[in-house]
């Protein structure tokens with residue numbers, strides 16, 4: 001083997017070694033950085049969880065009452081407390097109904113008996129939208145869909161609410 005051939009071989013060996021070590025070190029730095037950047041997106045969201053809204057079932061009557069509570073919302077890297085509201089009552093079958101107060105027209109907040117003119121109805125002050133007690137929109141008023149319904153459950157005598165869904169959705 002000639003002297004020249006051996007030098008080339010050494011140079012190649014050094015190139016491979018340095019490239020390998022450099023790549024290994026770069027990967028060692030990049031993997032934690034990537035993980036930190038992507039991790040919040042991969043974390044399971046708690047948005048679907050049902051939370052105790054602080055209302056005892058024995059305090060729920062057939063008259064809609066407004067319930068307000070807060071949830072922790074994680075939006076990728078940003079954590080915040082978000083206020084939620086529902087109109088809650090028991091229907092004629094003694095089932096708990098929890099309706100979203102968000103008007104299906106343009107998103108204002110509806111109130112039970114919000115207008116003296118329309119007793120026993122939910123009323124939206126923005127454009128006069130109205131809903132029956134069960135949340136069905138009243139034809140001839142701006143909303144074209146019923147109020148959304150919250151997922152709900154009762155545990156240890158307390159009401160838990162989750163996400164609000166349009167009617168007919170699971």
Ligand code: FES
Pocket residue numbers: 103104105106107108124125126127128129130142143
């Ligand atoms: S936003 Fe409720 S009627 Fe328009």
